[in-house]
Structure formats: structure tokens, C-alpha cells
């Protein structure tokens with residue numbers, strides 16, 4: 001296997017919680033990301049899923065260096081980018097781009113589409129010198145399936161799906177290697193979601209891109225992901241290949257998320273166990289001791305309150321040929337299909 005393009009190690013982001021207006025006093029911390037590790041390989045798509053508030057967008061911002069990590073490392077081709085600044089940071093940034101969740105608010109309404117897509121060239125003129133820009137923007141419009149003649153239009157003249165195509169074109173402008181997609185289709189109508197996901201897959205093949213594809217449920221990422229990581233309250237609950245996560249989920253949280261995914265086949269639907277998750281995600285300012293999922297887990301025992309379960313190959317899979325394809329952080333990890 002090739003070397004990972006990104007290696008995330010024990011990444012932590014705590015936002016200070018302050019009190020007082022004039023004299024801010026720190027009274028605690030929001031543990032938005034609390035020790036996350038994973039790899040991203042060239043050309044693959046890693047899906048990251050979890051309910052709202054689990055820390056997914058914060059992970060995305062840390063990978064983009066839009067937030068400063070509290071601790072931990074993000075290696076891009078072996079170089080820790082969390083401590084870079086100046087020219088070295090700028091060079092790395094070119095290779096890691098982001099597509100945002102909401103195409104309605106992420107595009108400046110006063111800029112033309114041409115200026116929006118071409119804006120990254122202001123920072124990196126070496127990619128497209130002034131004279132080539134217009135042509136380059138038109139090519140990008142074409143690549144994402146928009147009419148190059150729309151270059152002088154404004155965002156409000158486009159539909160939601162078209163606006164997300166503009167966001168993607170902008171993400172592609174600097175020929176990046178990695179694109180972090182933070183819920184890129186969540187704000188779109190279900191009917192357009194598939195079109196945008198298909199476009200992203202096509203672009204991935206065409207340009208050899210690596211994706212981190214964030215979503216709040218498992219149905220959207222299934223189609224596009226090679227591997228999937230399931231996040232819960234700042235931690236990785238389970239991570240594995242697509243086949244492993246969907247066919248052999250071992251973490252109760254993954255099993256619960258999967259049980260909410262619609263199944264078209266009525267017979268399969270009959271056989272399936274429905275797990276209803278009760279309550280909300282607890283506050284990341286005051287997460288439960290031990291396993292963070294235990295307050296909503298039907299398997300929880302004493303040990304779950306005392307010991308933080310480590311992300312590791314579940315013992316049920318220890319005798320497999322490729323155990324590393326699947327890791328889970330649960331004291332009572334069981335093969336979800338065997339249990340059903």
C-alpha cells in the first residue's frame with residue numbers, strides 16, 4: 001500500500017469557555033475534538049459521519065489550518081502542518097482545499113462567479129497568471145458541468161446544486177491533492193444530492209483527488225466512501241473499510257446510525273433490528289466519563305463509566321487475515337450482523 005497523504009495523530013481542539021465581559025475568566029473547555037487519529041491515502045475517500053455537534057467541522061478546520069490545534073499533529077506527506085506558518089503554510093494550503101456545507105452562505109453575493117472561482121489565484125498567481133485567468137475559470141466551470149458563459153453572473157442567479165458546483169470549481173482552482181468536503185450536499189434537495197456526489201466522484205477519478213467527505217448520516221457517504229470513520233463527541237468510535245462498517249458494524253453507535261438508514265428492500269427491512277437512539281449528544285464541555293456513548297448505550301456496564309475504550313481491532317475479528325481494516329472503540333464490540 002502507498003504512503004498516506006495525510007496522517008492525523010491524537011488531534012485535540014478545546015475551545016475555552018469563558019465567563020465575564022470585561023475580565024474574561026476561563027471556566028472550562030468545549031472538547032470539540034478530543035484525541036483523533038486516522039490516515040488518508042492517495043486517491044481514496046474517507047467518509048466521516050456523526051450527529052451534529054460531534055466535532056466533524058472542527059476536524060475539517062484543523063486539517064485546513066483554519067483553527068489552531070490544542071495538541072496533536074497533522075502530517076501532510078510526512079510534514080507536520082499544525083506548526084507551519086508563512087510561506088511553508090501557504091505552499092501546503094494550496095494542496096489541501098475545502099468545499100463548504102452551505103452553498104447559500106459560503107459564496108459572496110456581491111462577487112461574480114468568475115471572481116469567486118478565480119479568487120484563489122490572487123493568493124497563488126503562479127497557478128494562473130493574469131492573462132490566463134478568464135480561460136482557466138471558464139475551463140473550471142465546464143469541468144463542473146456549468147456553462148462557461150455564466151462567468152459574469154452572480155450567485156443568486158443559480159440553484160443550490162449549481163452553487164455547490166461553483167464551490168467545487170473554486171476548490172479545484174489550485175489543482176489540490178486533497179479536498180475536505182464538509183457536508184457538501186446536506187443543504188441540497190435530495191434529488192440534487194446524488195448529482196453533486198456523482199460529479200465529485202467523476203472529478204476524483206479525473207484529477208486523482210483524495211477526499212475527506214463529512215456527513216451526518218451513513219446513507220450519503222456509503223456510495224462515495226472507500227473507508228468510513230464514525231465520530232461521537234470528539235472521538236472516533238469506529239473506523240473501517242466501507243464493507244466492514246456497513247456489513248459488520250461493531251460499535252453500538254454505528255449500529256444505531258445504520259439502523260436509521262433507509263433500506264429499499266422490504267424483506268431486508270423486515271429482518272432488520274431497529275435501534276432508536278434516545279436523547280441528544282451530551283455537551284462536549286462536560287462529556288461522560290469512560291466511554292462517551294455510554295449514557296445512550298443499551299450495552300453499558302460499570303466498566304464503560306470507568307475506562308475509556310481504545311480504538312483497536314475488535315477481539316471478535318482478531319483471527320482475520322486483514323484485521324487492520326477495522327477498528328472500534330467499545331468494551332463490548334460485537335459483529336453487528338452476527339448479533340442481528
Ligand SMILES: Nc1ncnc2c1ncn2[C@@H]1O[C@H](COP(=O)(O)OP(=O)(O)O)[C@@H](O)[C@H]1O
Nearest residue numbers: 015030032051052053054055056057058059284
Ligand atoms: N469557535 C468555537 N468556539 C466554541 N465552541 C465551538 C466552536 N466551534 C465549534 N464549537 C463547539 O464544538 C462542538 C463541535 O462542533 P462542530 O465541529 O461544528 O460539530 P459538527 O460539525 O460535527 O456538527 C460543538 O459543541 C460546537 O458548539
Ligand SMILES: [Mg+2]
Nearest residue numbers: 056057058183
Ligand atoms: Mg459541521
